Amino acid sequence: MTAISLVKTVQTKLLERIQKGDWVIDATLGKGQDTAFLVTAVGETGRVFGFDIQAESIDHVQQHITSSALTLYQANHADLLNYLPMSAHGRIRACMFNLGYLPGGNQHIITHTTSTLVALHAACQVLMPDGILTIIAYPGHSGGAEECRAVTEFCQQRATEEFAVEIMMSHSINPKAPVGFVLTKGKAA
Numbered sequence: 001m002t003a004i005s006l007v008k009t010v011q012t013k014l015l016e017r018i019q020k021g022d023w024v025i026d027a028t029l030g031k032g033q034d035t036a037f038l039v040t041a042v043g044e045t046g047r048v049f050g051f052d053i054q055a056e057s058i059d060h061v062q063q064h065i066t067s068s069a070l071t072l073y074q075a076n077h078a079d080l081l082n083y084l085p086m087s088a089h090g091r092i093r094a095c096m097f098n099l100g101y102l103p104g105g106n107q108h109i110i111t112h113t114t115s116t117l118v119a120l121h122a123a124c125q126v127l128m129p130d131g132i133l134t135i136i137a138y139p140g141h142s143g144g145a146e147e148c149r150a151v152t153e154f155c156q157q158r159a160t161e162e163f164a165v166e167i168m169m170s171h172s173i174n175p176k177a178p179v180g181f182v183l184t185k186g187k188a189a
């Protein structure tokens, strides 16, 4: 499975849950491809909260996506609980993480295991019942394999009554192939 088909698979899973008017998070804005997808999915009545540590990414998204639904933060996604308005806590339908480095940008500015795990915990916390968390991890770059292992463990630990967990491994035997994770929170009782 290539990265592109993995992205499509993840997007299909997201569209099964996201409805117009929903509030969602793009935890790694990058060049804004996932952001554009989320902006379209939630429509004008929804909200998309986007995070990236790089000004380059924020500028790129601001230049290419015009939507009143979009709120951008140049911030570490590990701090997302501090940035999201209180009204968003428990109201987030979907949260996307696309880990690694900015395509075409500085390959030394990457997501790191420690802050990724803090951010994933926070994302689980703000998700609403029936919400969905997706992650794509790339074991190919320096530190990526360790991060991917940690994310796998994190997801396996969430496979409780609260979350259904799906891990999408590549069909190839290439250990550097990206891995997709989809966590869906149970419906409220």
Ligand SMILES: C[S@@+](CC[C@H](N)C(=O)[O-])C[C@H]1O[C@@H](n2cnc3c(N)ncnc32)[C@H](O)[C@@H]1O
Binding pocket: 027, 028, 029, 030, 031, 032, 033, 034, 035, 051, 052, 053, 054, 057, 075, 076, 077, 078, 098, 099, 100, 101, 102, 103, 109, 110, 111, 112, 115
């Ligand atoms: C693979 S790219 C994201 C691709 C993006 N979703 C897209 O559609 O173009 C990873 C992004 O994560 C950002 N990033 C790295 N560490 C971060 C952190 N701790 N918090 C927020 N963003 C981070 C990088 O700056 C980079 O832009």
